[in-house]
Amino acid sequence: MLKSHSCGELSKKDVGAKVTLAGWVDRRRDHGGLIFIDLRDREGIVQVVFNPETAKLCHEIASEMRNEYVVRVSGEVALRPQGTENPKLPTGDVEVIAHNTDILNPSKTPPFYINEDIEVEESLRLKYRYLDLRRTRMKENLLLRHRVVKFMRDFLDAKGFIEVETPILIKSTPEGARDYLVPSRLYPGKFYALPQSPQQLKQLLMVAGVEKYFQIARCFRDEDTRADRQPEFTQLDLEMSFVEEEDILNLLEELFTSLVEIIKPEMRVIKPFPRLTYAEAMEHYGTDKPDLRFGLELGDLTDIVAQSDFSIFRSAIADGGKVKGICAPGCGTYTRSQLDELNKLVQSLGAEGLVTISLGTAGGNLNALTIEMVKSVAARFLTLDQIKQMAERLGAKTGDLLLIVAGNPKLVDMTLSELRQEMGHRLKLADPNLFVFAFIQNFPLLRWDDETGRWESEHHPFTAPWDEDVPLLDTTPEKVHGKHYDVICNGYEIGGGSLRIHTSELQRKIFKLLGYNDEEVEERFGHMLEAFQYGAPPHGGIALGLDRIVMLLAGEETIREVIAFPKNQSAADLTFDAPSPVTEEQLAELHLRLRNE
RNA sequence: GGCCCCGUGGUGUAGCGGACUAACAUGCCACCCUGUCACGGUGGAGAUCGGGGGUUCGAAUCCCCCCGGGGUCGCCA
Numbered sequence: 130m131l132k133s134h135s136c137g138e139l140s141k142k143d144v145g146a147k148v149t150l151a152g153w154v155d156r157r158r159d160h161g162g163l164i165f166i167d168l169r170d171r172e173g174i175v176q177v178v179f180n181p182e183t184a185k186l187c188h189e190i191a192s193e194m195r196n197e198y199v200v201r202v203s204g205e206v207a208l209r210p211q212g213t214e215n216p217k218l219p220t221g222d223v224e225v226i227a228h229n230t231d232i233l234n235p236s237k238t239p240p241f242y243i244n245e246d247i248e249v250e251e252s253l254r255l256k257y258r259y260l261d262l263r264r265t266r267m268k269e270n271l272l273l274r275h276r277v278v279k280f281m282r283d284f285l286d287a288k289g290f291i292e293v294e295t296p297i298l299i300k301s302t303p304e305g306a307r308d309y310l311v312p313s314r315l316y317p318g319k320f321y322a323l324p325q326s327p328q329q330l331k332q333l334l335m336v337a338g339v340e341k342y343f344q345i346a347r348c349f350r351d352e353d354t355r356a357d358r359q360p361e362f363t364q365l366d367l368e369m370s371f372v373e374e375e376d377i378l379n380l381l382e383e384l385f386t387s388l389v390e391i392i393k394p395e396m397r398v399i400k401p402f403p404r405l406t407y408a409e410a411m412e413h414y415g416t417d418k419p420d421l422r423f424g425l426e427l428g429d430l431t432d433i434v435a436q437s438d439f440s441i442f443r444s445a446i447a448d449g450g451k452v453k454g455i456c457a458p459g460c461g462t463y464t465r466s467q468l469d470e471l472n473k474l475v476q477s478l479g480a481e482g483l484v485t486i487s488l489g490t491a492g493g494n495l496n497a498l499t500i501e502m503v504k505s506v507a508a509r510f511l512t513l514d515q516i517k518q519m520a521e522r523l524g525a526k527t528g529d530l531l532l533i534v535a536g537n538p539k540l541v542d543m544t545l546s547e548l549r550q551e552m553g554h555r556l557k558l559a560d561p562n563l564f565v566f567a568f569i570q571n572f573p574l575l576r577w578d579d580e581t582g583r584w585e586s587e588h589h590p591f592t593a594p595w596d597e598d599v600p601l602l603d604t605t606p607e608k609v610h611g612k613h614y615d616v617i618c619n620g621y622e623i624g625g626g627s628l629r630i631h632t633s634e635l636q637r638k639i640f641k642l643l644g645y646n647d648e649e650v651e652e653r654f655g656h657m658l659e660a661f662q663y664g665a666p667p668h669g670g671i672a673l674g675l676d677r678i679v680m681l682l683a684g685e686e687t688i689r690e691v692i693a694f695p696k697n698q699s700a701a702d703l704t705f706d707a708p709s710p711v712t713e714e715q716l717a718e719l720h721l722r723l724r725n726e
Numbered sequence: 727g728g729c730c731c732c733g734u735g736g737u738g739u740a741g742c743g744g745a746c747u748a749a750c751a752u753g754c755c756a757c758c759c760u761g762u763c764a765c766g767g768u769g770g771a772g773a774u775c776g777g778g779g780g781u782u783c784g785a786a787u788c789c790c791c792c793c794g795g796g797g798u799c800g801c802c803a
Contacts, residue, residue, distance in 0.1 A: 162760035176763070196753090213761050221763085238754060241737050245752085245764080249737065252795055305803030325803085352802045477729060479799070543799095589803045643803090687796095698796065 137173020368670030415546030420620030423558035460530035626671025
């Protein structure tokens with residue numbers, strides 16, 4: 130090794146030791162005489178002193194050093210002179226008196242600061258990701274991710290799971306997300322696909338008798354990105370045989386609880402994890418992944434306003450819509466422009482608009498509300514009694530602000546869910562030191578797709594229906610529940626899983642219901658149906674979004690901050706400038722010709 | 727594909743129709759400086775204000791188009 134110690138590990142106990150360090154120049158302080166170099170490596174920073182009187186040559190070399198030069202220093206660890214200790218540095222009690230030094234590699238001036246944690250345009254960071262990763266924030270995120278994965282491996286190993294790798298080159302399944310395709314050289318006109326998840330493979334591992342499987346699995350989906358979605362991402366994928374839903378939920382609860390305890394002990398977790406049905410989540414929060422760190426629950430006001438004279442409400446209801454709202458506590462004093470802002474938000478989400486009802490400017494008992502205190506465009510179409518009923522249902526006091534949206538039920542829920550999130554943020558209702566994990570259960574198995582005119586799986590076609598609902602598959606498929614569950618945390622879906630179908634008869638029936646004819650079923654899923662005929666055990670599992678979990682633990686806003694080399698919003702890799710054209714020879718070998726478009 | 731936001735020296739920002747010959751901080755270069763630690767001091771270089779077109783006597787500033795980046799809806803079984 131070119132070094133004997135790490136910069137960050139030195140302390141009083143090393144005083145007198147002869148050490149050789151190697152790392153990057155974090156900062157240089159040149160006093161004309163003495164030169165101080167803050168030398169940085171992965172473990173931390175230590176101050177090196179170059180004295181022209183005791184080490185002339187050494188001092189001359191040091192005067193050439195600039196930020197991010199890679200240098201090596203030999204010298205003696207010394208206690209700093211009294212009064213010059215630096216309490217801000219973990220190594221601040223000591224310094225290294227340089228006896229010998231050399232520049233291993235100079236550096237151009239970096240395009241942005243390495244030694245300061247200030248915001249830099251993300252595209253620049255991504256182009257020079259190798260420099261960005263030197264910064265404290267990114268270094269810590271990489272370390273955190275390592276520790277999270279290590280914890281998961283150890284945890285599951287202790288529970289008897291074994292890690293199995295599954296192929297990256299696999300078969301395209303046109304349902305679900307768009308596949309990334311890989312052309313085959315040996316089979317002209319045929320393609321592999323990259324896995325959207327190892328779903329079918331892990332089920333086959335259950336048929337294989339693995340019983341408890343997990344994998345840190347890379348997954349690929351050719352869909353548009355989001356702050357929490359990348360074209361390639363990582364799942365903690367796991368599957369168990371002979372389990373019931375409760376077994377899996379208990380495992381997850383233990384996994385997440387001890388994960389936070391060990392990795393982020395300063396954060397709190399609510400235990401046991403709340404459980405909501407899908408219907409409850411939609412009714413109270415308008416989304417299946419609510420941030421449960423605060424209330425602000427949605428209330429359905431349809432029945433109250435159905436007889437009102439307010440045409441916006443009445444026509445929405447007449448068109449089969451509904452009217453729901455939330456209460457923003459203490460926001461009765463919101464100004465016109467603040468209300469306009471909220472209205473704009475609502476409209477940008479596709480809703481017609483937002484009806485606001487201010488319940489006066491001072492907080493107090495609802496009984497004291499008078500019609501004079503109420504400010505709203507709807508006020509003259511509503512009775513005081515109706516307003517009080519609405520306020521009561523939304524848990525409002527005087528001085529609060531009611532935010533009401535009318536229209537298509539799905540749109541109303543979506544809009545209010547976003548409004549709730551926005552108000553929660555504005556009013557700082559979410560405790561930043563709290564993780565509220567929760568399970569969402571009782572999802573519908575199927576969803577009718579108007580565009581394709583057929584049933585689609587809410588989760589995926591391998592999810593088992595509730596036993597008692599199986600007969601409904603033939604009559605009212607929309608009423609069938611699936612043995613599916615999601616894990617959510619602070620407003621993010623961080624995982625979803627299910628108990629699977631393990632008999633070929635039921636699996637075939639589901640495929641049929643999804644609109645596949647026998648031939649298509651055979652071509653696409655024949656391998657699964659056949660496998661299920663060779664003693665497939667009952668099984669189930671879950672896939673957890675590792676990137677999102679690490680993002681939450683790191684307190685970051687996007688998963689890009691916890692991925693070493695992420696793609697940008699346009700799915701490009703700015704470090705490598707991928708994707709890129711390939712040569713005509715490469716195309717020919719793959720039997721491909723580009724279309725002129 | 728739709729909607730919203732952003733683009734000014736290397737970096738981060740200010741300026742939002744005339745006093746801009748574009749400001750501030752930091753970085754960079756040179757010189758001075760032996761106890762600093764975001765060292766300090768003096769001086770210097772560095773920007774056709776993302777690109778194109780238009781409005782105007784006059785555009786970094788207003789309008790249109792394009793490009794790049796971010797957020798989001800659709801999409802993500």
